Amino acid sequence: MDILADLLSSRCFLCKGKGKFICPKCLSKFEPSIQKCIVCENFSENGVTHPLCKIANPNSPDVYLSLFEYNFIAAKVLKMSKYPPYYFYLLRFLILNYYPKLDSFSFFACPIPISANKMYEREFNQSEIITNALFDATGILEISILNRNRDSIPLYLLDKIQRKRELKNIFKINSLKFFADFFGYKNVLVVDDLKTTGETIFQAVSTLKKHGFNNISAFSLFTT
Ligand SMILES: [Zn+2]
Numbered sequence: 001m002d003i004l005a006d007l008l009s010s011r012c013f014l015c016k017g018k019g020k021f022i023c024p025k026c027l028s029k030f031e032p033s034i035q036k037c038i039v040c041e042n043f044s045e046n047g048v049t050h051p052l053c054k055i056a057n058p059n060s061p062d063v064y065l066s067l068f069e070y071n072f073i074a075a076k077v078l079k080m081s082k083y084p085p086y087y088f089y090l091l092r093f094l095i096l097n098y099y100p101k102l103d104s105f106s107f108f109a110c111p112i113p114i115s116a117n118k119m120y121e122r123e124f125n126q127s128e129i130i131t132n133a134l135f136d137a138t139g140i141l142e143i144s145i146l147n148r149n150r151d152s153i154p155l156y157l158l159d160k161i162q163r164k165r166e167l168k169n170i171f172k173i174n175s176l177k178f179f180a181d182f183f184g185y186k187n188v189l190v191v192d193d194l195k196t197t198g199e200t201i202f203q204a205v206s207t208l209k210k211h212g213f214n215n216i217s218a219f220s221l222f223t224t
């Protein structure tokens with residue numbers, strides 16, 4: 001498959017039917033997310049973490065937003081963007097068309113990092129693609145202040161408790177924190193492609209809090 005040819009064509013990437021990138025028929029198969037509290041997963045206006053849930057889980061973000069439910073079409077988009085032929089433009093397309101309303105002036109965006117090994121294999125981080133698109137859509141600046149300490153076992157093989165153990169202290173702050181400090185940014189938006197149990201986000205929040213960030217929100221393109 002030739003990516004350039006596909007980019008220039010007016011064929012839908014998903015069904016090869018008529019339409020640029022994603023045709024209206026495929027677009028209609030994405031289900032907009034209902035905003036929920038990331039801790040108890042019950043409805044919450046604008047994705048705000050309930051005050052009692054925040055006490056129960058001090059590593060929860062203040063607000064968690066997502067765009068779409070993780071269904072078969074979301075799975076297809078993620079697969080096509082993460083593995084050859086690396087159609088990550090699909091992630092970008094979704095963000096540019098459906099981005100969330102963000103307070104982009106007081107927050108900076110920090111993508112969930114992948115390990116150095118994975119970066120070497122894949123040459124890009126899909127959360128960073130999403131963060132870049134968010135910048136183009138909303139003007140929110142990216143400062144990638146998190147690194148990953150190690151590879152993890154593929155998370156889909158693990159249950160909730162195993163994930164928690166596997167992800168514990170998986171992130172560390174890198175030297176780009178200097179820029180966040182320099183610009184006086186205290187508020188962080190953690191960005192991921194897919195949220196499942198929320199443990200990855202909780203671990204990112206935990207690391208950020210240890211380094212003095214107190215106002216932390218999170219966003220993922222897809223949610224289970
Ligand atoms: Zn289509």
Ligand SMILES: [Zn+2]
Nearest residue numbers: 037040050053
């Ligand atoms: Zn709650």
